[in-house]
Amino acid sequence: MLVHTSAVAVLKLKNLELTAVEGSDVHVRMLAAPVNPSDINMIQGNYGLLPKLPAVGGNEGVGQVVAVGSSVSRLKPGDWVIPASAGLGTWRTEAVFSEETLIGIPKDIPLQSAATLGVNPCTAYRMLVDFEQLQPGDSVIQNASNSGVGQAVIQIASALRLKTINVVRDRPDIQKLTDRLKNLGADYVLTEEELRIPETKNIFKDLPLPRLALNCVGGKSSTELLRHLAPGGTMVTYGGMAKQPVTASVSLLIFKDLRLRGFWLSQWKKNHSSDEFKELILTLCDFIRQGQLTAPACSEVPLQDYQQALEASMKPFVSAKQILTM
Ligand SMILES: NC(=O)c1ccc[n+]([C@@H]2O[C@H](COP(=O)([O-])OP(=O)(O)OC[C@H]3O[C@@H](n4cnc5c(N)ncnc54)[C@H](OP(=O)(O)O)[C@@H]3O)[C@@H](O)[C@H]2O)c1
Structure with a gap:
């Protein structure tokens, strides 16, 4: 350390x-x-x-x-x-x-x-509205969902009547965290490991595939988000908590035409009054x-x-x- x-x-x-x-x-x-x-x-x-x-x-x-x-x-x-x-x-x-x-x-x-x-609620709001034109009932997938940004995404998405699939790292008290995020309005809370198993696809029997993925982590976690995106969907990277590059599968880019974008609030502010x-x-x-929007757990x-x-x-x-x- x-x-x-x-x-x-x-x-x-x-x-x-x-x-x-x-x-x-x-x-x-x-x-x-x-x-x-x-x-x-x-x-x-x-x-x-x-x-x-x-x-x-x-x-x-x-x-x-x-x-x-x-x-x-x-x-x-x-x-x-x-x-x-x-x-x-x-x-x-x-x-x-x-x-x-x-x-x-x-x-x-x-x-x-x-x-x-x-910072964080502004970032969450801009990412939810600026990259894809989502309608009520559409879904969004994100990682590090318990982060400050992640908690704001859950709440703002819920206020906009969007469904959220929220990925977190596993931990001994995972149920407590899952309950907390569900209380904020999370529709699904999954661990990184659960996201990788084939059964996870069953979620999408009831839910449209997400057209927007919000990536705070990078590395394998972001590769998994991409796997679940709808064709033509966008992954917005705004953080790199794992300090690992984003790896995108060539076949997903070719056959699903996924878009990889980045967001930085400081740049958004420079571009806006x-x-x-x-x-x-x-x-x-x-x-x-x-x-509809509370402060993160503090x-x-x-x-x-x-x-x-x-x-x-x-x-x-x-x-x-x-x-x-x-
Ligand atoms: N681009 C922008 O404009 C913008 C704006 C705001 C924030 N950000 C970025 O967004 C990120 C989150 O900020 P925040 O204030 O919301 O953070 P935060 O509340 O401090 O939360 C940090 C999050 O990162 C996760 N995490 C930490 N180390 C990790 C690792 N090695 N692998 C995977 N997950 C890890 C934590 O999960 P655990 O509970 O599992 O540890 C937690 O969910 C930061 O990178 C920040 O710089 C960017």
Whole structure:
């Protein structure tokens, strides 16, 4: 676990001077910020976006506006804000940010939902609607279904009346996890091993073959997702948790004309305006208010115990998002 240890070892709690609040500045008190795999990848130096060093860790989270500069028009003291894009450095108690780096969000949603709203549910929603034109009753297959993204996929798909086939890694308490995902709206929960056995095909007597597969893992797991896709279907890769390449069978590509695509929310944000991002956030807040989208299973950890949170976030089978509280 050398890589893991070093990812934690390079982090330190430091006192930084706050700059004066002027012009377009916004003084924010951070409330809560999750530890996501991309935060760890960024610290390890193998993410698509790397900050100048030294840097403050954390790409996601929610804060409350304390004061604003004279030219700030969209935010006022008391508002809740989340980062407009990755790289803001959210693992801190307070900071002075520029207005355009923040998005105001409604305050009538639970704090854990707000802290985890800006990355995983956005990714889940975009992948469900942007790649295939799915209709109610259509099915979607995904792996790492207990991940933050996976839990959002289950819930948003259920709200859109799509059926989900959810693959997870086997574990001693698999029934507990299966029940939890079914409570979120999962139609089928299978282990990676179950997905490989021929009987799994029986599911598709009652269900159309999925036209969309969401791949968070890579390696053999993604090869299996492809085997179950409908002809002409699309597999969207958005994570590589197994650190193994996607291997696609030549015959499946030729005879089923499957499409392999990728998704990166940071790129989606670059290609879309901040108003479009805000609209996406408001759509997700509607799901939250209607009880259709809850925060992922979480463990709250005080910021000063960040080492414990980071270590827990890198352990397998934890099934709980670590959220730093300030
Ligand atoms: N492309 C994008 O825009 C985008 C946006 C958001 C997230 N992501 C990516 O999506 C992935 C999930 O993020 P998250 O925040 O949802 O994660 P998370 O809540 O921390 O969950 C991690 C998931 O990965 C699984 N996992 C860990 N190691 C694995 C391995 N070796 N093989 C198979 N599965 C493994 C875990 O399953 P167990 O319970 O079995 O350990 C768990 O389901 C990350 O790679 C993240 O970078 C990408």
